[in-house]
Amino acid sequence: MSKSIPFTKIVSELPHTVPFVGPEAQERNTGIHFRARLGANESCFGPSPKAIAAMTAAGPESWRYGDPENHDLRVAIAAHHSVSPSNVMIGEGIDGLLGCMAHMFVEPGVNVVTSLGSYPTFNFHIKSRGGDLDLIPYVSDHEDLGGLIETASRKNAAIIYVSNPNNPMGTWHDAGAIKEMIANLPSGTVLALDEAYIECAPEGVAPEIYISNPQVLRFRTFSKAYGLAGMRVGYVLGHEDVISAFDKVRNHYGMNRTGQIGALEALKDQAYLMEVNSKFSAGRSRIETIASAHGMETIKSVTNFVAIDCGRDSAFSKDILARLLAKGIFIRMPGVEPQSRCIRVSVGLDHELDLFEEAFAEVLKEVS
Amino acid sequence: MSKSIPFTKIVSELPHTVPFVGPEAQERNTGIHFRARLGANESCFGPSPKAIAAMTAAGPESWRYGDPENHDLRVAIAAHHSVSPSNVMIGEGIDGLLGCMAHMFVEPGVNVVTSLGSYPTFNFHIKSRGGDLDLIPYVSDHEDLGGLIETASRKNAAIIYVSNPNNPMGTWHDAGAIKEMIANLPSGTVLALDEAYIECAPEGVAPEIYISNPQVLRFRTFSKAYGLAGMRVGYVLGHEDVISAFDKVRNHYGMNRTGQIGALEALKDQAYLMEVNSKFSAGRSRIETIASAHGMETIKSVTNFVAIDCGRDSAFSKDILARLLAKGIFIRMPGVEPQSRCIRVSVGLDHELDLFEEAFAEVLKEVS
Numbered sequence: 001m002s003k004s005i006p007f008t009k010i011v012s013e014l015p016h017t018v019p020f021v022g023p024e025a026q027e028r029n030t031g032i033h034f035r036a037r038l039g040a041n042e043s044c045f046g047p048s049p050k051a052i053a054a055m056t057a058a059g060p061e062s063w064r065y066g067d068p069e070n071h072d073l074r075v076a077i078a079a080h081h082s083v084s085p086s087n088v089m090i091g092e093g094i095d096g097l098l099g100c101m102a103h104m105f106v107e108p109g110v111n112v113v114t115s116l117g118s119y120p121t122f123n124f125h126i127k128s129r130g131g132d133l134d135l136i137p138y139v140s141d142h143e144d145l146g147g148l149i150e151t152a153s154r155k156n157a158a159i160i161y162v163s164n165p166n167n168p169m170g171t172w173h174d175a176g177a178i179k180e181m182i183a184n185l186p187s188g189t190v191l192a193l194d195e196a197y198i199e200c201a202p203e204g205v206a207p208e209i210y211i212s213n214p215q216v217l218r219f220r221t222f223s224k225a226y227g228l229a230g231m232r233v234g235y236v237l238g239h240e241d242v243i244s245a246f247d248k249v250r251n252h253y254g255m256n257r258t259g260q261i262g263a264l265e266a267l268k269d270q271a272y273l274m275e276v277n278s279k280f281s282a283g284r285s286r287i288e289t290i291a292s293a294h295g296m297e298t299i300k301s302v303t304n305f306v307a308i309d310c311g312r313d314s315a316f317s318k319d320i321l322a323r324l325l326a327k328g329i330f331i332r333m334p335g336v337e338p339q340s341r342c343i344r345v346s347v348g349l350d351h352e353l354d355l356f357e358e359a360f361a362e363v364l365k366e367v368s
Numbered sequence: 369m370s371k372s373i374p375f376t377k378i379v380s381e382l383p384h385t386v387p388f389v390g391p392e393a394q395e396r397n398t399g400i401h402f403r404a405r406l407g408a409n410e411s412c413f414g415p416s417p418k419a420i421a422a423m424t425a426a427g428p429e430s431w432r433y434g435d436p437e438n439h440d441l442r443v444a445i446a447a448h449h450s451v452s453p454s455n456v457m458i459g460e461g462i463d464g465l466l467g468c469m470a471h472m473f474v475e476p477g478v479n480v481v482t483s484l485g486s487y488p489t490f491n492f493h494i495k496s497r498g499g500d501l502d503l504i505p506y507v508s509d510h511e512d513l514g515g516l517i518e519t520a521s522r523k524n525a526a527i528i529y530v531s532n533p534n535n536p537m538g539t540w541h542d543a544g545a546i547k548e549m550i551a552n553l554p555s556g557t558v559l560a561l562d563e564a565y566i567e568c569a570p571e572g573v574a575p576e577i578y579i580s581n582p583q584v585l586r587f588r589t590f591s592k593a594y595g596l597a598g599m600r601v602g603y604v605l606g607h608e609d610v611i612s613a614f615d616k617v618r619n620h621y622g623m624n625r626t627g628q629i630g631a632l633e634a635l636k637d638q639a640y641l642m643e644v645n646s647k648f649s650a651g652r653s654r655i656e657t658i659a660s661a662h663g664m665e666t667i668k669s670v671t672n673f674v675a676i677d678c679g680r681d682s683a684f685s686k687d688i689l690a691r692l693l694a695k696g697i698f699i700r701m702p703g704v705e706p707q708s709r710c711i712r713v714s715v716g717l718d719h720e721l722d723l724f725e726e727a728f729a730e731v732l733k734e735v736s
Contacts (some may be wrong), residue, residue, distance in 0.1 A: 003582070004555050004556055004583055004710045005556075005582050005584060005609065005610055006478070006526035006527075006556050006557070006558060006559065007471050007472055007473060007613065008473065008474070008475045008477070008478075011472050011473075011613065011616055011617060014616040014617075015616075016612065016615065016616065016621055018436070018615055019620060020436070020620070020621075022435050022437060024435040024437070024439060025435070025436075025437050025439070028439065040432075040433055042431050042432055042433060043431050044431065046428055046429075046430075046431045046432070047430060047431060051430075052427045052428055052430070055427050055430065055626070056424050056427050059420045059423050060420055060426050061414075061596040061598065062411055062414075062415060062419075062423065062595075062596055062598040062599050062630065063410050063411050063412065063413070063414045063415060063596065063597055063598060064405070064408075064418070064597060064598050065390065065408055065410060065591070065597045065598060066598055066600075067390050067392040067393070068386070068388070068393075069389045069390060069393050070394070071392060071396065076654045090462060092619055092622045093619070093621060094620070095619050095620075095621050096619045096622055098684050099619055101494065104375055104376065104378070104379050105374050105375060105376065106376070106378075108380070110376075111375070115607065117463055118548070121409065121620075121621075126571065128616060128617045129470065158374035159374075188372055188373075188374050189374070190373065190374060214372060214373050214395075215372055215373070223433070227430075227431040227433060228430055228431065229430075229431055229433045230426075230429065230431060230432050230433060230434055230435075230624060230625030230626060231430050231624050231625070231626065232428040232621070232622060232623070234625045237620055241373065242373055244384065245375065245379065247384065247386055248379055248382040248383075248496060249379060249382075249496045250468055251460060251461070251463050251464045252386055252387060252388070252463070252489070252624075253388075253390075253461060253489075254460045254461070254600060254625055254633070255600070255601070256376050256424070256598060256599050256600045256624045256626070257598030258598060258599065258600070258624070258626055258627075259624055259626075262430065308629070313547065335676065340713075
């Protein structure tokens with residue numbers, strides 16, 4: 001790299017790795033066409049037809065910038081959660097909002113705590129600001145809330161990141177455990193609670209939205225159960241003093257107008273969301289049945305994906321995953337032992353799960 | 369603000385100001401409905417019908433994440449400019465890419481040079497990283513390239529920001545002047561050349577795209593002449609060592625899939641772009657004629673907007689602007705003397721320029 005380029009020391013020392021290589025890049029790199037897209041925890045059932053209709057109607061108006069305040073969507077989300085619009089910030093997916101949060105809280109010398117093998121994109125944002133990460137191992141495939149709190153307290157951490165329900169395992173803590181964690185947050189530590197899959201989960205997983213505590217930020221998205229991953233719409237709920245600070249750092253005109261409109265309609269169509277959740281539930285059962293036919297356990301999940309325990313080490317699961325990819329079945333797997341004994345399969349359309357079932361049987365025969 | 373929130377010192381000291389209050393917020397705040405939207409330099413003529421058709425077709429697939437590598441669009445842009453895809457990075461508008469650039473080059477103690485009264489969003493991104501801005505006055509309503517270079521050299525600046533054609537004045541330097549500036553760049557200084565309006569400009573304003581010089585970044589957008597402001601698609605052209613570093617800091621899944629698809633079709637339809645440019649040219653003439661009828665000069669522009677010299681001080685132009693807003697005519701004006709003697713009017717549809725013409729006459733009668 002030329003010395004004439006004034007990269008900061010932090011950026012010049014960052015590795016050239018990206019959090020997730022997308023399925024399209026995998027297809028380009030291997031020449032394999034993915035017949036089943038079961039690796040990104042999207043909703044193959046799509047968004048509400050009302051959202052699609054509204055986005056179609058918005059097409060000719062796409063020459064207009066979206067409202068940088070995201071007013072209409074923000075008001076609707078606030079009403080949905082019985083909070084004020086000042087407790088809601090919209091961003092380019094949870095990823096975009098996590099980047100803003102890192103900008104707000106992280107600089108060299110700042111400690112951040114997360115689970116080992118949890119969300120790589122969160123870690124990416126922290127490292128890109130020069131933060132130091134403490135990585136706490138899972139306990140029985142669950143995030144170790146006590147361990148996270150203990151470490152945050154000891155290290156004066158600025159942020160604890162927890163996903164509930166958890167990705168990549170699909171496990172969860174109930175609302176009571178999260179509330180206890182919040183009660184025990186060290187002073188000066190913010191809990192970044194990533195609830196990307198919360199719409200899939202039953203009552204009792206999410207605590208109430210209490211926005212009087214400035215140490216709690218709740219991240220939500222339209223990318224999962226709402227079926228709008230392609231439109232990049234996430235939001236964060238929190239105390240207005242923290243929410244308003246996002247305005248100091250965010251890309252104010254970063255939201256696309258069509259996504260604003262689609263998300264608003266998706267939010268309104270809660271009946272459709274319930275239908276989708278029934279399909280996720282049926283899909284999880286199907287994946288469990290497929291695994292069970294081969295004598296494999298699955299990790300109980302309340303998301304739109306299921307981790308299948310392949311019963312051996314990560315080399316074995318990696319081999320299975322590679323063979324499935326080679327057969328055109330796109331899935332992913334946890335990155336760290338012992339969770340990497342599993343492969344992670346998103347709920348798909350029936351014909352995609354048929355393809356997975358068939359390919360999985362072939363692969364297990366090959367590796368046995 | 370509670371002491372329990374671990375804001376960095378930089379962020380805690382940032383003011384609660386936003387670069388641009390959008391027209392929707394102005395309407396909400398005042399209760400006035402804007403009948404003419406002539407303030408955001410959008411393209412009221414809209415994107416190519418082929419782009420709209422492709423985005424409509426993409427609606428049902430909006431449950432899929434877009435390709436985080438933006439491969440298809442990146443390849444098409446590279447071919448359009450006869451460079452390699454490794455010289456192209458896509459982002460959430462030029463604003464998003466400027467934010468990434470600030471992340472790459474700016475930290476406390478870093479100096480950055482721009483023109484006084486130039487792009488507030490650029491300044492916003494620099495300040496949010498703790499950078500120090502030197503602001504160089506315009507000379508005869510043009511950015512002072514020599515002054516920018518001289519200051520950058522003296523202050524060891526990491527970045528010089530120049531927009532060519534310039535916003536908010538519509539003025540430009542020819543390619544020769546830009547090339548001379550590039551030849552004189554101090555070692556360790558990157559030129560951020562914002563060419564948001566370059567598709568509107570005639571031959572001879574943009575130098576060739578030379579990507580062998582890592583000190584030059586060229587920012588382009590689909591928001592202006594291509595008519596896709598609402599979809600948030602910008603790109604930057606440069607040396608591959610610098611372009612690849614955007615991957616270290618950007619929101620990899622930040623681009624919406626529909627926008628990727630729409631921009632690709634818009635790029636392909638260069639015939640439509642030429643039609644739009646004819647309309648911009650006619651619109652500029654119309655605005656010049658309206659101003660001239662009141663004895664006012666306009667600043668010669670090669671963009672989709674025209675600055676009208678109201679002939680007095682900024683208080684006078686501000687009064688005119690406020691009265692136009694009150695009549696439902698959304699326009700903006702430069703923020704700093706002496707450019708703030710002007711108001712800035714975007715090319716609009718015929719009926720919008722009719723409304724402007726009528727309201728402008730009324731306002732000038734009121735203030736005379």
